[in-house]
Amino acid sequence: MTGLLVHSARLITANSPGDIRDDPTGWVRIRDGIVTATGTMEGWAPDGDEVVDASQIGGPGAIITSGLVDIHNHGGATFAFDGSIEEILQAVDAHAAHGVTRIVLSLVSAPPRALEAQLTRIAAARGEQPGILGAHLEGPYIDSDRCGAHDPAALHPPEAHELARLLATGVVQQVTLAPELTGGIEAVRQIVAAGSVAAIGHTGADAGTTLRAIDAGASLLTHTFNAMPPVHHRVPGPIGAAAADDRMILEIIADGSHVDRTIVRMLFAAAPGRVALVSDAMAAAAASDGEYLLGAQKVTVRDGLATLHGTSVLAGSTLTLDRALRNVVSWGIPLGAAIASATVVPARAIQRDDLGRLEVGCRGDLVIWDSALVPRAVWRDGVRIVADAVAHNRPLAAG
Structure with missing residues (x-):
């Protein structure tokens, strides 16, 4: 099965709530719905994957996080x-x-x-x-x-x-x-x-x-x-x-x-x-x-x-x-x-250690954000579920 490789954006995830990983330029590989590898800079190769340049979707300052x-x-x-x-x-x-x-x-x-x-x-x-x-x-x-x-x-x-x-x-x-x-x-x-x-x-x-x-x-x-x-x-x-x-x-x-x-x-x-x-x-x-x-x-x-x-x-x-x-x-x-x-x-x-993290063995849920923290693309289990996730948010009554 063809995997997914998302690269070239700031990668923010966590091994635990108190152990936050923040890589200025990171990448994630997902296969069969599971994260199989992550890394920094250009340490990746396509290897038959669908390749997504996060910076082209999220623009300057793009961010990759878990869903x-x-x-x-x-x-x-x-x-x-x-x-x-x-x-x-x-x-x-x-x-x-x-x-x-x-x-x-x-x-x-x-x-x-x-x-x-x-x-x-x-x-x-x-x-x-x-x-x-x-x-x-x-x-x-x-x-x-x-x-x-x-x-x-x-x-x-x-x-x-x-x-x-x-x-x-x-x-x-x-x-x-x-x-x-x-x-x-x-x-x-x-x-x-x-x-x-x-x-x-x-x-x-x-x-x-x-x-x-x-x-x-x-x-x-x-x-x-x-x-x-x-x-x-x-x-x-x-x-x-x-x-x-x-x-x-x-x-x-x-x-x-x-x-x-x-x-x-x-x-x-x-x-x-x-x-x-x-x-x-x-x-x-x-x-x-x-x-x-x-x-x-x-x-x-x-x-x-x-x-x-x-x-x-x-x-x-x-x-x-x-x-x-x-x-x-x-x-x-x-x-x-x-x-x-x-x-x-x-x-x-809710006792789900396989969710909320972009670490090897976790579910392949991923969001690309722009620099204003607006989601631009969303994947669940390595499958793109939202192609253009620009959020239309109205102002709050307070705050």
Whole structure:
């Protein structure tokens, strides 16, 4: 099988979140969907490969990175991931144009039978689209006082039999829950035992309860700072407990509206190598303003800001992950650390060491960027999936 050789651009990747490789001129060879070699300068030969000069695509200052990994995303291009298989695939394709080669499809709280039907459709879509890693159940086991845009009527404490049915679909990658709910810690153990990731979010948990959940196997904090108690110098809460614990990875929505840029910088400093950029995108991402649904809830999008209809409650975002990357770099995060937070760190969060890195043995997911950090071409498993990935990003409502 003919391989792919991409060369002549700045190559930024990571062996681990804290081991960032930044070569001024690098190259990558991919065969049978896997990275087989990388190098610097002109130390390559075609050897029957399709040869791509990254500098001709990305221009002066072109950059090669691994494909982005979005582990918290509800949809895009007007479509939500609780929709039909065709709608799911179109939304995934929309995010691919923004450099996302692997994606976890997030579902908001809903009745159990509705969730099972949604998971069945996601499983079918995953069979057609290798970029789909699985599903993220963001609820229904969350705190009703901190439910954000979730339907309060759908919320309840975890029930072992119900959770087992959802996990048995084989497509649940992660579950967000509030560990302080009755049965919450037991649910964390059940999720982890099934091979899924237990995430803490939409929670009023104190630091002690958060630590008990981490000890039980929780390893991810869902959209840090949002829908949870703030940090207090005598009451650290879930954010302080997670930031201080090396077992935890912390999501952040870097759109300038969900979290102030100063706090984003503070989080990167407090938890180096453990911050995962996520979009928390809803159907209006890569689409226009207007009226949408997030689950059963009506959402108004105005100037790119999504809120529950008639309120100021944030309802996901219209962010794409490439724009999140550009944002944090413009806010002072070093480029290598920013790229790691959108590639290797989220891949590590879902226990996929073969993703998010351009190292031998990893999946052949690759993006060529121009000097403004706009994706210009995208490959998944060594196959070009977006030929002209110029991102059309509208200004954010804030930031």
